[in-house]
Amino acid sequence: MKADENGRTGFFITGTGTGVGKTLVSALMTLAFDGDYWKPLQTGLAEDVGDTADVAALTGLPPERCHAPLYQFDALLSPWSAARRTGAHVDLTRISLPATKRPLVIEGAGGLMVPLNAGQLMIDLIAICQLPVILVVGTGLGSINHALLSLEALRRRKLPIAGIVMNGTPHADDAELILHFGGALPCAAIPHLPDLTEETLRTQAARLREIFSARQDTETTRP
Numbered sequence: 001m002k003a004d005e006n007g008r009t010g011f012f013i014t015g016t017g018t019g020v021g022k023t024l025v026s027a028l029m030t031l032a033f034d035g036d037y038w039k040p041l042q043t044g045l046a047e048d049v050g051d052t053a054d055v056a057a058l059t060g061l062p063p064e065r066c067h068a069p070l071y072q073f074d075a076l077l078s079p080w081s082a083a084r085r086t087g088a089h090v091d092l093t094r095i096s097l098p099a100t101k102r103p104l105v106i107e108g109a110g111g112l113m114v115p116l117n118a119g120q121l122m123i124d125l126i127a128i129c130q131l132p133v134i135l136v137v138g139t140g141l142g143s144i145n146h147a148l149l150s151l152e153a154l155r156r157r158k159l160p161i162a163g164i165v166m167n168g169t170p171h172a173d174d175a176e177l178i179l180h181f182g183g184a185l186p187c188a189a190i191p192h193l194p195d196l197t198e199e200t201l202r203t204q205a206a207r208l209r210e211i212f213s214a215r216q217d218t219e220t221t222r223p
């Protein structure tokens with residue numbers, strides 16, 4: 001895996017929206033690359049234990065490898081909406097990636113254009129983190145448009161794209177069409193997994209490792 005100038009490796013897991021499987025894919029990528037996990041911004045804790053606890057449960061990793069969020073909010077809303085209800089401000093100058101020698105798998109919240117404060121979006125956090133991006137595409141009618149818009153936004157900012165994960169029951173020839181217009185990126189498909197057993201997770205993690213370690217250098221521009 002290619003390291004940045006600080007020797008850091010890993011991935012930023014984003015998606016075509018909320019609920020598309022970023023947490024599942026993050027858990028699989030953490031297992032695949034024997035990494036650490038970090039969700040810097042967590043909202044919705046009034047309704048749910050949060051993604052860090054979910055990843056810890058899915059991977060069986062100890063708490064020191066599932067780093068605590070920098071900001072956590074109860075409201076099931078975008079970080080900006082949730083923060084301002086409590087009088088808090090998400091300050092991206094405070095972002096410093098957890099220290100680890102392992103690959104770091106960072107999970108966003110929602111999709112790329114989710115507001116974090118009055119002037120910044122999730123994609124600005126991705127630019128700060130400087131890790132290659134995996135776009136999780138929730139399968140189903142409508143996903144082509146969301147995927148292509150997301151890839152265009154990443155490329156416009158010259159952010160490195162490691163590839164795509166089509167997550168869920170395949171829908172028509174969507175993956176082919178996304179790669180046709182979105183560029184020849186590494187692409188994995190995770191089927192709907194009715195039982196998230198350890199064996200199933202290990203099998204899927206091994207497939208992701210194969211696909212996303214194949215190409216070390218990621219692309220930054222539209223083909």
Ligand SMILES: Nc1ncnc2c1ncn2[C@@H]1O[C@H](COP(=O)(O)OP(=O)(O)OP(=O)(O)O)[C@@H](O)[C@H]1O
Pocket residue numbers: 015017018019020021022023024025051108109110167168190191192193194
């Ligand atoms: N391939 C799959 N097979 C079975 N269940 C899945 C699959 N992918 C996701 N799920 C389930 O769908 C739900 C939403 O997925 P997940 O929490 O990973 O989405 P997310 O993109 O991380 O959402 P958020 O924006 O809240 O972080 C979870 O209950 C998860 O276990």
Ligand SMILES: C[C@H](N)[C@H](N)CCCCCC(=O)O
Pocket residue numbers: 018019043044076077078079109110111113114
């Ligand atoms: C809490 C929730 N599960 C997500 N992490 C936050 C999703 C914010 C989405 C905002 C939007 O795009 O409308």
Ligand SMILES: [Mg+2]
Pocket residue numbers: 022023024051107
């Ligand atoms: Mg999640």
